[in-house]
Amino acid sequence: MTIFTANTKTEILNYLKKQAPHAKIHFNDQVAQEHSANGKAQSDIQGEILAYVAVGDIEDIRGVLKTARQFHLPVVPQTADTSTVIGADGIDGSIILSVARLNHIKELSPEDSLAVVEPGVINQDLDQAARKQGMFYAPDPASKPISSIGGNVSTNAGGMSGVKYGATKDNILGLKVMLADGRELSLGGRTLKQAFGYNLTQLFIGSEGTLGIITEIKVRLRPLPLGDAITGIAFFKDMTALAGGVKQLRLSGLNFSMLEALDGKTVQALDKYEQTNYAKSATSSMLIFGFDDASGSEKAVVEKILQDNQAWGVQITSDKAQAQQLIKLRQDMLPAVFEQSKYYIMEDMAVPLSKLAEMTDYITKVAEEQKVDIYTAGHAGDGNLHPSLLWNDQPEAPDNVKTAVRLLFRKTLSLGGTISGEHAVGMSKNQWTVEELGNDVDQIQHQIKNLFDPLGILNPKRKIN
16 A cells, blocks of 8 residues: 655654754664664564764754654653663654753752752763762662763652652752743752642652653762672572561561662572572572661661561671672562573562561462563562563563563452553553553543653554553
8 A cells, every 4th residue: 555655754853954954863764673672672663763863962852852742752861871661762753852861960069958950861970970969869770870860850760769858859959841843841949849830840750651751860979888888698498487587677676778679589689699608599589778877786786686586597787898788689680580480570669568478479470370481579678579570482472471460460450559660661561551540540641641641653653552
């Protein structure tokens, strides 16, 4: 069937170049190919983009959106391109709008406890700059060294410090966002409190580029903690026992900055990867914990709770070098696990804290019944679990892996949890909107999308389907 297009690709690209004069525009070259898909895309998503556009300023963003409106083209916002849920892969015929070049820290104010940054600033770079002035930026996703603040805001990224400081949404004071029609909104502000108007700032956090393009971010900074930082590890007979120990630690009144859990299979993988000998059995699970502002009494309280919960192998240190070695165990968890197989899916569910033990038991049950190799780790302090499902024989997930994921998702929802704790939705999970949110909320979600993006050009098929 012949389709008579109104404009040729050349005409569209020439128009785009005029509208975004300071952008670096790539098409039919290696750069465009490298950014079209980040390796996470499903087999039926070709991702043959029209162009990869690295904008140089705000007017370039406005020009890209004008071009997209003119020719009804999908726009895929992209920064560091670290999405794990098919949230920033190229869509056929789309423009990838990269804000990676907008990577300046515009202001860093200890007096106001904030920084103003462009979306391309890397999380770790911001944190290091803040620390030079006695402050720090709390959110610390595993991708901290490579992920951008803009991407963190778009996905509401979490991390190990979430048990104390919350996710990205808890550390954002304001945003500037450009809508699909070219208007730039200024949301929130410089104050730590604000109750005026509807909270549109929070609406855009976690919206995955489906409502607007983030152009500026005001983040909350915190003073560097006083006191000694304490880091420790302990072992339990299995994840159920570990969950029980974590419950007592949380209820103790201690202000943990880290409570991380690794199941027995993950500990065994770490032993192999690190040449260590932590695992006593296939189920013996590891807890990694820490305080960033210990006053001196925490160590004795923790030791007592761990002893009462039959933990062993307890190590607690305030020595920075030793602490970094213990934290490295958590940082090396993913490469250690993924070394065990050729293909994998890492999932991201969060359950109410009282359901953590039940969920970990169910993961073990599903692994046995479906004969799937599952390694589980997560942020035990806020109920966020990351089961990794591994296989070897084919790039596409086999049926038993798909069945296992569906079972885990439905169990999570039945426990009052969410199937996306911190990795966003993308295209990987957008079919589950009704199951998690219900029909009425799903309809409202689409109405909100239509209000901000009536042509449906902003990151289509992401977040909601």
